[in-house]
Amino acid sequence: METKKYYLFCDLKDDEHLIAEYKAYHKNVWPEIIKSIKDSGIVNMEIYNKGNRLFMIMEVNDTFSFDKKADMDANNPKVQEWETLMWQYQQKVPMAKDGEKWLLLEAIFKL
Template structure:
């Protein structure tokens, strides 16, 4: 399944550069976690401060609630999430307490 989520960054060029540098060297535990959760591919795109994450998952393995629970309970994953949150902020449409927010699909070429 493909998931598309949005998030914003703080509007600070130095923070944005640091955020991008972290993503050139993602912690090995984070990469292992994503793969163990059934994430087959994950890409993050940025335009200004807006980010879009496209994530392809294995439906037989992926469970968003289980993934979020691991990110809350594993100390290393929690440290990564807290570090990333120092660069990130919720979009204006993000529910209270949420981070990456699912986007609604509106068009697919193969369905047309």
């Protein structure tokens, strides 16, 4: 099965204590969240951090779509609980629309 990669970014609130808490949650992500990620067609996910900026790499299979993931998340109470918790640490980036946290990056160069 072929895979595709997406690259996204998000900002955290610029507070060392909150950033440390956010990192701690991601060292022990709830099993229901891991299952939801995998069930959506995401085969690998990595999140990197510098300061209050987060960078995510998502590798997905051909069953994945952002609309499908959004529907699955909206109908999963545990995912909603996780997202509400994470929003305490995250902040809307200036170019984001209402309700957007993670924004897709545009590829501008590949070697």
